[in-house]
Amino acid sequence: MVEEVMTFLKCEPGHTYVDATLGGGGHASEILKRSGPDGMLIGMEWDEEALSEARKTLLSFGDRVKLFRENFVHLPDLMKPESADGILLDLGLSSIQLEKGERGFSFRGEGPLDMRMDQRMDGSAADLVNNLSLEELESILSQYGEERWAKRIVRAIVQEREREPIRTTEALRKIVHRAIPRRFQSRRIDPATRTFQALRIRVNEELENLQKILETGWKILKKGGRMCVISFHSLEDRMVKETFRALEKQGKMVILTKKPVTPSEEEQKRNPRSRSAKLRCAERI
Ligand SMILES: C[S@@+](CC[C@H](N)C(=O)[O-])C[C@H]1O[C@@H](n2cnc3c(N)ncnc32)[C@H](O)[C@@H]1O
Structure with a gap:
C-alpha cells in the first residue's frame, strides 16, 4: 500500500520521517524520493539481515538517512518530542524473513524452529x-x-x-x-x-511492543504530524483502532481513517500476501 501510505504521510522536502519497521527499505526509499532533496529519514529495524538489505537500498540517499538496529519501542528515546512529521509502522514479516527457511518463520520448507526477528534475543x-x-x-x-x-x-x-x-x-x-x-x-x-x-x-512480543509504541510514539510527532500503521491480523488491527480512539478522546490525536484502508484488488492480485493488510492513520493535534 505504498501509494496510500504516501498520501497520508504527505512527504515534503525538509521534513523528517520515521520508518520504524524498515524491512528491506521499500517504503523508506519512496519516502526519501518524495521528500527530496533534503527530507530526512530515521529508520529502525531490529533484524540484522533486513537492516543490511535496507542499508544497500538506501545507500544512494547518503546522509539523509539515519539507521538504528533497535526495537521500535525505543523510538521516544532516540528522538526529541515534536521533532517528526510522520511515523510509519508496517507490521508483520519482511519477505527476507519469510523466504529464508533457516529463520524458521515459514512452514513451507524445512528450517530450525526459530522465529526470532531480532537474533540477539x-x-x-x-x-x-x-x-x-x-x-x-x-x-x-x-x-x-x-x-x-x-x-x-x-x-x-x-x-x-x-x-x-x-x-x-x-x-x-x-x-x-x-x-x-x-x-x-x-x-x-x-x-x-x-x-x-x-x-x-x-x-517477538509483538503485541506488547505495538501497544507501547502506539501509546508513546505520538509524542515525537510535531503538531499536524501523522502516524500510519499497517497491520496484518485482527489482534493488531483492534489494538491500533482502540489506541487511536483513546488518544483521540484524550485530545492528542485525530483519526483520519474512520475505516481501515485496504489494498486495491490489483495490489491483492499482484501480491497475495497483502490481502490481510489494513492501514490506519491518525494526526497529532
Ligand atoms: C513488513 S516488514 C516492513 C517492510 C518495509 N515496509 C518495506 O517496504 O520493505 C516489517 C519489518 O519490521 C521489523 N520489525 C517488527 N517489529 C519490530 C520492532 N519491534 N522493532 C524494530 N523492527 C521491527 C521486522 O523485522 C520486519 O523486517
Missing part, C-alpha cells in the same frame, strides 16, 4: 514449544492464534516432545496437521498457519 519458538507448560502453550495458541483446536494441538505437541524435542518447522507442521481433524482442514490455508502466527507473536 533469547527464546526461540523451539524453546517455547519444548519447555512451556501445556496450559501456557494452549493460552498462546488460543489468544494469539485464535486457534479453535488449541487443546488438541498442544496435547499432540506435549506427547511428541516427550519422545524427542521438536526442533524444526516441518516437525511442528506435521504435528499440527495430525492434531486437527481432517474434515476441518482447509485446502486453501495451511492448517498450521494459526499455530505459527501465535508462536511468532509470542516469541
